[in-house]
Amino acid sequence: MxxxxxxxxxxxxxxxxxxxxxxxxxxxxxxxxxxxxxxxxxxxxxxxxxxxxxxxxxxxxxxxxxxxxxxxxxxxxxxxxxxxxxxxxxxxxxxxxxxxxxxxxxxxxxxxLSREDLLALVREETAEDRQLRRRLELRAASARGDLAGIRSRIRELLDIGPFAQYGHVEYADARAYADQAGQAVSAIKGLTGSGRAADGVALAREAIGLLAGLLESVDDSDGWLGRIGGDLADAHHDACRAARTDPEELAHWLVTHALDDAAALTDIDPLDYEDLLDERGMAALRRYAVDAWQVNRTGWAEKDLMHRLAKSGCDIDTVIAVHAADLAPNGHTHLLIARELDAAGRTAEALEWAERGIRETEDIATVDPVLVDHLTDRYTRAGRLADAVTLRRDHFAACRTLFTYRQLRAAASTAACWPAERGKALTLLRADAERAGPHGGRVLVDVLLDDKDVDAAWEAAGEFGAHDGQWLTLADHSRPTRPADALSVYLRLAARLTRETGNHAYEQLVSLLLSIRACHRHLGTPDDFAEYVTYLRATQKRKRNLMLLMEQHGL
Known part of the structure; x- marks a missing residue:
C-alpha cells in the first residue's frame, strides 16, 4: 500500500x-x-x-x-x-x-459444515436476503436449462412493484431499482457465457422491451436506467455474436427496434451490427428500412434510419429521396439537399435545389435565411452578381430589417450598384414609416445610422420618431457637430433617470452627465452645466450612492 x-x-x-x-x-x-x-x-x-x-x-x-x-x-x-x-x-x-x-x-x-447444515445455512440466508435468493434462483434455473424459470426471474428483477409508490419509482429509489435490474443483465450475460447464447438473445430483447415500457414510471434523473439500457444493448450484441444469429432475422429486429420507443433506452445503432449481418443481412437491413419509410415517409425515426443507412453506403440519391419526401415549407430541406449534392460534387443539381427552395416558399419573408445566404454565396462564386443582388433585394423587400438591409448592401457593393439599390431600399423604409405612424421609423433610423448618415438619421427620427436607445446613439454620434441637439436628448433622458433609484440607474445618469458636460464644453457654456449639477445635487441629495458616484467622476 x-x-x-x-x-x-x-x-x-x-x-x-x-x-x-x-x-x-x-x-x-x-x-x-x-x-x-x-x-x-x-x-x-x-x-x-x-x-x-x-x-x-x-x-x-x-x-x-x-x-x-x-x-x-x-x-x-x-x-x-x-x-x-x-x-x-x-x-x-x-x-x-x-x-x-x-x-x-x-x-x-x-x-x-455437513451438507445438511450448509443447506440449512443457505436456506436461512436466502430467506433473509431477497437479492441473494434471486441470484441463486437464477443460477439454479440456468443450471437446469430452465428457460421459463430464468425468464420468470428476469421479469421479477425488472418489476418496479417493490420500489414504486402509486405506480412510480421516486428519485430516492431509482438507484436501488437499477441495481436490481442490473442482476437481470448479469443473468443474460451468464447465459451467453455458458453456451446458451440463443437464449441470451431472446431474453435480452424481452428485457429491453420490458424496461423500455417502464421509462415513464421511474425518475431516472441520474441516468441509472440509461446505463442498464446500455448494458442490455451490449449483452444483446455479445449474444448475437456468440449465437451467430441469422443475419436477415437480426436485420428485421434491428429495424423494428430502431423505430420503437425502446430505441431511446438502448441507443442501439443498427450499423454497429454490420460485422454480424454480412452482405445478405445488410441488404435485408436496407430493404426493411425502405419498407418502413415508404409506410411513413414523414416519421422522424424512419427518416433518420434511412438517412444513416444511405450515408453509410454513400448512396446520395437515397439521401436526397428521403429529404425530398418531406420538404419543409420554408426551404430548409431544400438547403439540406443542396449541401449533400455540393459535398458529392454535383454542384449544378445543388444549385437547382437551392433555387427551388426559394421558388417553392410561398412567402419569402418566411424562408430559411441560411438558404438565402447559401444561394447568394453560390451566385457570387459563379460571378452571377446581378442574381445575388436580386435575391437579396427580394428578401429585403419581404422582410425589411437592419439585418436584411446589411445583406443587400454587401451584395450590391460587391456588384458595384449600391447607390441605386440604397435609394430603392430607403424609399421602401420611408413608405413603411409613413404608414406606421408614431415610432414607425425605427428601422429607417437604424439603417441610416448603420450607413453613418447621421444627419439623415436625425431628420428621420424627428419626422417619424425613434426609441430612446436610437436617440442616445444619435446624440453620441453628434456631440462635436450638433452639440445643442445632443444636449436636448441627454437632458430629456437624464430627467427620466432622476425619478429612478438603484445603482444601475445612478450609473446611467452619471454617464449622461459626463455627456452633458461635453456638450456644454462644445457650446462654450460651462456655467450652465455647473448650475445644472448644483440643482441636481440639491434635488437628489438623499441618494447617497449617486452623490458618491458623482464625486468619483468630478461632477
Whole structure:
C-alpha cells in the first residue's frame, strides 16, 4: 500500500475533486483492506461504496458508485478514502492481515459444515436476503436449462412493484431499482457465457422491451436506467455474436427496434451490427428500412434510419429521396439537399435545389435565411452578381430589417450598384414609416445610422420618431457637430433617470452627465452645466450612492 500521497491523489483526481474530497474525510467509515485494495463507505448525498487501488509507485485508481464515479472519474469520495488512509501503513497492514484471518476462518467453518447444515445455512440466508435468493434462483434455473424459470426471474428483477409508490419509482429509489435490474443483465450475460447464447438473445430483447415500457414510471434523473439500457444493448450484441444469429432475422429486429420507443433506452445503432449481418443481412437491413419509410415517409425515426443507412453506403440519391419526401415549407430541406449534392460534387443539381427552395416558399419573408445566404454565396462564386443582388433585394423587400438591409448592401457593393439599390431600399423604409405612424421609423433610423448618415438619421427620427436607445446613439454620434441637439436628448433622458433609484440607474445618469458636460464644453457654456449639477445635487441629495458616484467622476 506504500506510495500513496496527497500529490498522487491530486494529480489523478484533479484540483476540483481533490479540494472537495478534503471535506469528506470525516465521512469515511467501515474501512476494509485486501491485497492491493481498500474498501469503505463514504457518506455523501447518499452512502457510496468506494474501492481504492493505491497503485504502489504508479498512479492510484479506484471505483465509486456515485454518479460521477460511475462515469469512470476519480471522484471526491475516492480522494476522501485516500486521504483517510495516508500514513496509516501499520493500521492497514493489521487490517489486511485481519481480513485474511477472517476469510480463512470463514472458509474453515464452512468447510467443516455437513451438507445438511450448509443447506440449512443457505436456506436461512436466502430467506433473509431477497437479492441473494434471486441470484441463486437464477443460477439454479440456468443450471437446469430452465428457460421459463430464468425468464420468470428476469421479469421479477425488472418489476418496479417493490420500489414504486402509486405506480412510480421516486428519485430516492431509482438507484436501488437499477441495481436490481442490473442482476437481470448479469443473468443474460451468464447465459451467453455458458453456451446458451440463443437464449441470451431472446431474453435480452424481452428485457429491453420490458424496461423500455417502464421509462415513464421511474425518475431516472441520474441516468441509472440509461446505463442498464446500455448494458442490455451490449449483452444483446455479445449474444448475437456468440449465437451467430441469422443475419436477415437480426436485420428485421434491428429495424423494428430502431423505430420503437425502446430505441431511446438502448441507443442501439443498427450499423454497429454490420460485422454480424454480412452482405445478405445488410441488404435485408436496407430493404426493411425502405419498407418502413415508404409506410411513413414523414416519421422522424424512419427518416433518420434511412438517412444513416444511405450515408453509410454513400448512396446520395437515397439521401436526397428521403429529404425530398418531406420538404419543409420554408426551404430548409431544400438547403439540406443542396449541401449533400455540393459535398458529392454535383454542384449544378445543388444549385437547382437551392433555387427551388426559394421558388417553392410561398412567402419569402418566411424562408430559411441560411438558404438565402447559401444561394447568394453560390451566385457570387459563379460571378452571377446581378442574381445575388436580386435575391437579396427580394428578401429585403419581404422582410425589411437592419439585418436584411446589411445583406443587400454587401451584395450590391460587391456588384458595384449600391447607390441605386440604397435609394430603392430607403424609399421602401420611408413608405413603411409613413404608414406606421408614431415610432414607425425605427428601422429607417437604424439603417441610416448603420450607413453613418447621421444627419439623415436625425431628420428621420424627428419626422417619424425613434426609441430612446436610437436617440442616445444619435446624440453620441453628434456631440462635436450638433452639440445643442445632443444636449436636448441627454437632458430629456437624464430627467427620466432622476425619478429612478438603484445603482444601475445612478450609473446611467452619471454617464449622461459626463455627456452633458461635453456638450456644454462644445457650446462654450460651462456655467450652465455647473448650475445644472448644483440643482441636481440639491434635488437628489438623499441618494447617497449617486452623490458618491458623482464625486468619483468630478461632477
Amino acid at each position: 506504500g506510495g500513496l500521497t496527497e500529490a498522487k491523489l491530486r494529480a489523478v483526481a484533479g484540483e476540483r475533486s481533490f479540494e472537495r474530497g478534503l471535506g469528506y474525510v470525516g465521512a469515511v467509515s467501515g474501512v476494509e483492506v485486501g491485497d492491493g485494495w481498500i474498501r469503505a463507505s463514504v457518506r455523501g448525498t447518499e452512502r457510496y461504496e468506494v474501492e481504492l487501488v493505491p497503485g504502489g509507485r504508479g498512479s492510484p485508481a479506484g471505483t465509486c458508485d456515485c454518479p460521477y464515479g460511475q462515469d469512470g472519474n476519480f471522484c471526491k469520495h475516492l480522494v476522501a478514502l485516500g486521504l483517510a488512509v495516508i500514513g496509516r501503513e501499520a493500521d492497514l497492514s493489521r487490517g489486511r492481515e485481519s481480513a485474511r484471518d477472517r476469510a480463512r476462518g470463514l472458509d474453515a467453518w464452512l468447510s467443516g
